Amino acid sequence: MDFALTPEQHQLQNSVARFGREYGDFAAWRRMVAAGHAFDTGNWRHMAELGWLGIAIPERDGGLGGTPVDTMVVMEGIGCSLALEPFVSSCVLAPALLAGAPVAVRETLLPGIAAGEVFVxxxxxxxxxxxxxxxxxxxxxxxxxxxxxxxxxxxxxxxxxxxxxxxxxxxxxxxxxxxxxxxxxxxxxxxxxxxxxxxxxxxxxxxxxxxxxxxxxxxxxxxxxxLAVLERAVDAAIAARLAEAVGAMDALRDMTLDYLKTRQQFGVAIGSFQALQHRMVDISTACEEARSMTYQAVLSLSLPRLARRRAISAAKARVGQTGMFVGHQAVQLHGGIGTSDELAVSHYLKRLLMIDLSFGNADHHRALFTLAEDSLALEMAA
Amino acid sequence: MNLDFTPDELQFRDEARAFFAANVSEGLRARVRTGTRLEPAEYIQWQKTLAGHGWAAPTWPAEHGGTGWSPTQYYIFESESARADAPQQYHQGLELIGPIIFTYGTPEQREKYLPSIRSSDHWWAQGYSEPGAGSDLASLKTRAIRDGDHYVVTGQKIWTSYAQVATHMFCLVRTDTTVRKQAGISLLLIDMKSLGIRVRPILTLDERHHVNEVFLDEVRVPVADLLGEEGKGWSYGKVLLDRERGIACASGLRLGQYVRVVKDCARGVRVGRKSLLDTAIFRDKLAQIEIEMVALEYMGLRTLADAVAGLDSGPRASMLKIRWSELLQRITELWVEATGYDAANFALIGSNQGEPLSGNMPHPVMSYLHARVTTIYGGSNEIQRNVIARRSLGL
Known part of the structure; x- marks a missing residue:
């Protein structure tokens, strides 16, 4: 049992972080969305050059043949920088959906996806x-x-x-x-x-x-x-989305903690107030829960169907809930400025709202979890 | 990243599984399964069973008579124990004072006390809280004044679990009133048979007698029973912090036992043609708890993996305590909810006394009531949040 990244994955993580610093500028992001663009095509090209778009594509199809953990590392960075690039749909979901496709289709689409030229x-x-x-x-x-x-x-x-x-x-x-x-x-x-x-x-x-x-x-x-292929592909996409949520939640946590230490009211930093300290601890705990759940989900993708269903749906439900908690509390602790469009905080909240929705919200996955849990219990009893 | 056990660990798992299958009696299993709290005599018996197998002290190093297991082995042991509905070991001697004795004690103290902790021939109580020193423990007032080869101890402890059966008490006392409050505290090992000790029971909200007031009136404690150095008592608790990670991780596993109990209960409750467990609202509440338990389990596993790798887990042990206690309370709340009107039948009165009550009463209500203490003891959850805010968030 081991939750550590390999040296290669650490390298990837560093390069994702560097990418975020160089290309993940929030002001540029706002200009980009204000101009009506879906995402930053320049960033997408860079990601393709770095090989990231082919991480979830088998080597025989022109990809890197990476693991779900590699995908997780990239998605955390995407969540952290609010990137809108269609990585989950085109680079995680589509390759999994195309797993059983005719060779001609795979040859046409997958190398193009890895190169960032084809969107599926x-x-x-x-x-x-x-x-x-x-x-x-x-x-x-x-x-x-x-x-x-x-x-x-x-x-x-x-x-x-x-x-x-x-x-x-x-x-x-x-x-x-x-x-x-x-x-x-x-x-x-x-x-x-x-x-x-x-x-x-x-x-x-x-x-x-x-x-x-x-x-x-x-x-x-x-x-x-x-359906079986669809479910497997969606589960891989969910695991990737959860990593995005973790990246976004950690970013919000850091911003909020920083704000508590710098914002002065009543002549002191507002982080000196116990009510806010405890809320901040609950935010941090939520981030730890979400990360733990995400690891659990990522490592469950190769399990048999019911065990995978239980693991993925538990994670999707809990990360959705903790993500909304962190989003809401980050706005609350920032006060008025937290509600403004010009601060990133509200945009993270909206991203987390959409992540909870994607592939079914927390309530939906709690119901799926229950079905899987009860079926597994029956299997065990039999 | 992987969740796999090594072949050796798998072999150990099989060994532990076989041990629990062979050694947890049906009676004991039934008591754990119905959520009944054990009596001290049962804890002692279980501890002796483990000791007979060389597994008395699963978290201690081998040189002190422990198993010398890795954190992963301890985790496997605890998860197999929970899986088999075996009881948890009573922790105050084993986890709270034993490690301080083998870390800071003299060779004589180790020899005198450690074997009896392992065999549970000694039962240790924790003399920490006082009427005026709860969350602000360092303001404790129980005085120990040096008199030749003895300390003379006078004061009062409170919330002392099982002082009524304890043979010994590890006790924080004030040996110096002239210095910073933490620096004037020492740790004494006190024989409960000493003259001047009076134990007064406190009945708690579950109508049980677990905790006590302990009055100390000029109790003479040999200087040989001072643990470590005078004035350093406050700091010895730190040795427990690191160890708590493994224990915090394992305690989450026990929640699964309670959930099984609640499920069994709800399965047996009829709501017209259905069982309560098959009603959507009840099942959904339970599912929410089960999901949060998965998160707790993996937070625990990550903490465990950090302990194996010698990495700092930051505030995760405190977070585990908060989440574990909150979940235990919610599970026991749901248990009471499941019993319906049975929850009103706490005890029979009149001629039927001693007959069994329906719905496994009063255990659901007693467990629920007793669980209220879990967010208070061992540093209330509010204190845990203060600690995380200060140490980890820098607030």
């Missing part, structure tokens, strides 16, 4: 499905040797800038069946696809897709059997 994301959420991955109403019907897709994908993370979508669609069964879900690759410029772009409170550029008889470019993996 998942179009999963539907209007009536809330956070349920198995709720798929979008229909795929055979047509001319392939499939055409019809349905609505209501929230597509980083969807505004994606070139390709991985779209789960129903090839048989009813809308909540776990069987009968198939993953398709759809080009962003395919005929019959309407994309409405919108940005989140965290300035991430997402999209809503309406598909009306859209021809899929390829079927990924096996017919009817896409």
């Amino acid at each position: 994301t998942l179009a999963q959420a539907e209007p009536n499905g809330r956070f349920d991955l198995s709720h798929v109403e979008t229909i795929a019907v055979p047509h001319g040797g392939g499939h055409v897709l019809t349905g609505i994908k209501s929230h597509v993370m980083d969807g505004a800038t994606a070139d390709w979508f991985v779209v789960p669609a129903r090839t048989r069964g009813e809308m909540d069946d776990t069987d009968g879900i198939t993953l398709f690759l759809v080009a962003a410029d395919a005929a019959g696809l309407v994309r409405e772009n919108m940005r989140g409170p965290d300035h991430r550029h997402n999209a809503r897709l309406t598909l009306d008889g859209v021809a899929a470019t390829a079927l990924l993996g096996s017919l009817h059997d896409g």
